Each structure stands twice: as C-alpha cells, then as structure tokens.
Amino acid sequence: EAQVTQNPRYLITVTGKKLTVTCSQNMNHEYMSWYRQDPGLGLRQIYYSMNVEVTDKGDVPEGYKVSRKEKRNFPLILESPSPNQTSLYFCASSTGTGWLYGYTFGSGTRLTVV
C-alpha cells in the first residue's frame, strides 16, 4: 500500500530533550515536506525537500532541523524542544512538483512538550 509512515504517533517530552520524528514513504517520491497544524492557524510548512540532500526552510522553521540522506526518509529533529512546539505534525510527499498532483500525508504525530 502506498503510504507515508510517521513515528511515533504520540509523544510527550520535556523541554530541552532532543527528539526525532521519523517519516518514511514507499512511493519513490522526490518531494517531501513537514507541516505543523495548530488550532486557528491551519497547516504551516516547516521544512521541505525537493530531493536527496536538497532541503530548505518553509514558513516556520525556527527550532527544527531536517535531513534527507535517502529518498524515502525525511526525519524532523527538535534539538531543544520548547512548549510552543506542542502541535500536531504531518509529513507529506509527492511526485515531482507536488502542487500539481496533490500531496500524500502521513497520519500525524501529536507532540506535547512540558
């Protein structure tokens, strides 16, 4: 089944403790992206990657890092999480130019930072 897999689904952590949210897709998609979704603010892009070793900032990149060493994987790293990073996170992927064909989203990771 074609899908984007995120792990973990739920995570509670403490301020300052480094964490990684993994994202993997099995569709051989070039493009991958991370979004966060907050009530009243909608979906906002954090980082994106056009292909292996090519990453760039989205609209809200502060406090996050990413890497794209393999085509299928695009982990999101929070090196020193803070409570304002409590949110619902989605990884998305698409073939080529994503806007044309629509994105495939993962099921989300609900992160709570206390």
Added chain:
Amino acid sequence: EDQVTQSPEALRLQEGESSSLNCSYTVSGLRGLFWYRQDPGKGPEFLFTLYSAGEEKEKERLKATLTKKESFLHITAPKPEDSATYLCAVHGSMNRDDKIIFGKGTRLHILP
C-alpha cells in the same frame, strides 16, 4: 500576500441535506486550487485540483467548482461518513513550485 478563507468554520447537516462549503482566495496568478478531506486524528487526503475558472470536478457526493475569486465544494445528499474537516488550498504563480497555502478548514458534521 496570498490568502485563503474558508466558510463556514463549522457546519452541521442532517443526513441527506445538501449544502455547499466556500473557499475564497486571493492569489497572484492562480495555478491550482485544491480540496483535501481530513478525518479526526488523520492526515489530509487529497480530493481535487481545479486549474481554471469554470472548471468542475466530481467524486461521489462531492462536486468542486471554481470561479475567479472562490471555490465551492457542493455536498449532495450527504451521509454520516462524509463528516470531516474539508481543507482548501491554493498555489500561485509567484510561489515556489511546491508551496501551497492552506485555509483553516470547514468542520462538517452530518447527523444520521
């Protein structure tokens, strides 16, 4: 600045009661308008892309239409399983190729 505004924020309908969701947009050079469905606890699921005014697309009980300023998602004789949040998004010619701007969504609840 590109903007997407969806209305209403929430809508409750009886099963079988048809209605429409609105997506108003401001974008420089619309290249595509998208509708996604999002179920609670899940990621958005792609429904449609509309490219130009006058275009229409259908999928089961859903029909999306597009004008130069807004898009409508018409729901005909909805069923409880159509309950979800519906997201609208746009891509403009002034944006990078991958970037789309999402609206905040309309929460639709269909009562049996």
